[in-house]
Amino acid sequence: MNPSTSYFNRLITLLVVLLGIGSLLPAAAHPMPNSVVLLSVHAQRIEAAVQIPLTELQPAFGHAVGDSSAQLVQRLGPELRAYLTQHIKLQSPDGRYWAVTVGQLGVHETQNPLNGPYRELTAQVAMVPPAGADVRQFLLRYDAVLHQVVTHKILVAVHQDWATGQVADDAEPAQVGIIQLDVRNNVIPPLPVNLATGSAWTGFRALVQLGIRHIAEGTDHLLFLLVLLLPAPLLVARRRWSTFGGVRHGLRHILLIVTAFTLGHSLTLLLGTLGWVRLPSQPVEILIAVSILVSAAHAWRPLFPGREAWVAAGFGLVHGLAFAGTLANLHLEAGPMALSLLGFNLGIELMQLFVIALTLPWLLLLSRTPAYPWVRVGGAAVAALAAVGWLVERVSGRANELGQAAGQVAAYAPYGLGLLAALALLLTWQRQVRQQPGA
């Protein structure tokens, strides 16, 4: 996971999602804040995140929620739950009603250019269809606020839908429709919802892509691995990195390290996703920064020669915990979760292998040249600098320039790779010219 993004990532994503709704959905010229219903569609149930502006709720609910929102949930939790349960109904095509449970309630402040800052009630609502009924087809009979405030509008959108591949946290919600008064006939028509049928294959593919993206954007994971690979082709002599140990030695070593890292993070990804192991994200992120620092130190002087694979596996366990957070947040059911684990991990490995395949040939070539110590120590120094930036950032909880700069390194990776390749080719050519007899 990316440096400054890691802590603020979820918050920022949430903000983007919340603020995005306003611009994405056609609020038209409606100066009053709308309600928003965001659906997370699962195989057997739908979880909805409902947002209701307090000023609009007040006349409908009958309590002073808009004028006095302090401790609202403590004061009026049961009443709010009863009210929402009464006004949120889902009906399958055969006429049967769904089970609706109002979960966590909250109050938070939001704003948009049309309304300025305002407070809204947030509610997590679980909606389960009757036995045998399709979760993707229903009538949404939602009239909270609207039964009283006839000018109110409720924007309905899908936030997450595994089966159609909508899983990325920052993906734009897909609009389903608007619930509003039919002015001409003075009735509130229910919203028919027919979600496109998805498939396990689509969900699986989306998770592979998510895994690929996760590594492509998560500079810190790659940096750890690349820096660990820096001295891999080398032999150790008198507690110092010595010369190139041969292609076979190099490849064997690299394969071992990469496999160990994969085994480590796969294990904790599995355990973390299943909820068997769960650590708060801050210590995990701090440990990831430490892992880079350790591998950088090792690239400078051999700290644990011959035991790189164990270290890779050990820190792999830590990196896997960070990966697990992404999957756990999807709150998937067992079947899709198993496929997601597989797909997400596959995506991670694919991207990892892709980057290694792009970098490794040049490292192997360079490691045979006298300039390699410079490359190795230079690389280690840059990685150490980035790791220190992230470490400070993750311990203090405040972004710093070093950490932010390190996070943007990924954008320049193609240039760095080009430079590396050019350097490797140039030095190899020079070396061969020099070695040719009579040259």
Next chain:
Amino acid sequence: MQNHLKTLVTVLVVSAATFFTACKKDDTTTGSTTSNTNSNPDPIAVSTCASATGIAKVLCLADAFKSQLEASQITTLQTTYSVANAKKWSNLPQGLVQGTNKRIGLSFGAMTTVQVQYAKALIKEISGTTANEGWDEIQQLLNADEYLGANGGGSTYGAANYYIAFLGTPATTGTFEIQFGGHHLACASTYKDGVLVGATPAFRGVEPFATFTLNSTTNQPLQQEQAAFSAMLTGLSSTEQATAKQSVTYSDLVVGPQQDGNFPATPIGLKCANLSASEKALVLAAIKTYVYDIDDADAATLLAKYTAELDNTYLAYSGTTGMTTRNDYVRLDGPSLWLEYSCQNGIVLSPTHPHSVWRDKSKDYGGN
């Protein structure tokens, strides 16, 4: 002795202050050109059109305005007539209007002061002459937006963000519409073969709602509307009030921008047929605060139509009768007339502010 000196100094200071204040007052009352120095200038008197009347004067002023513009400005100002373009209006500042609904035409911000004065000469001509209605109201609404811009709203607000458009070429034959609007304001005058065939949809709203002063002018553009609606409601008997009162809440207008033709099939509230003469007069007084926004001659014609239809017009309201509290709402729904007023929370400033729309069920956009 010292006391005398003190008195003398006080007298001198007070005299000097009075003198300066008096001079300042003189400056602001020397005629319409004084406020030209501000960002919301008054219309210019176009002498070449002075002797014309009726549609001839409208066309003369439209041409005079165009004669002041560069060719590229005219291209922006004037498009062919289409209902799709006519429907592009909003109550929001242009910067907050969604893409396809953004106003077309030429903004005051893209004109010189003199060009704006020529544009305003035309708008004034097609507007009413009643104080605080018609042209006076429009200029006050522009002042209100200038005030909003200067008091926390920023550059999204202000007279520069108001747009004028000619849909079709103004002429004695064919159809054209003079469209003018910006934040809290929409004017739509549709002409066919030299006759005004549509004066709506017309939107009026204002923030600040309370009286405010801008460039030494006192403004209260929509307080007459609020007072007229309130008088109409409080003039009803308690039984009539109960029939008119709706139990549901309106936090906004129902048939606002882009809701064209979306009128209820069945009117709600109190039928005006059974009202006393004085109560009917109060209903008409409220209607006048909107109909008198257009030129006096056409206003008289429309008012006659709405008066004739008054018995079949329904009156409904929600909230309080004061029309200044959030969610106060009133509606007049007749065979042709649709008039709505809604009191909402302030956006830039804190107290409430009104939105209102006047529509004609058959003659919005000239019936097109």
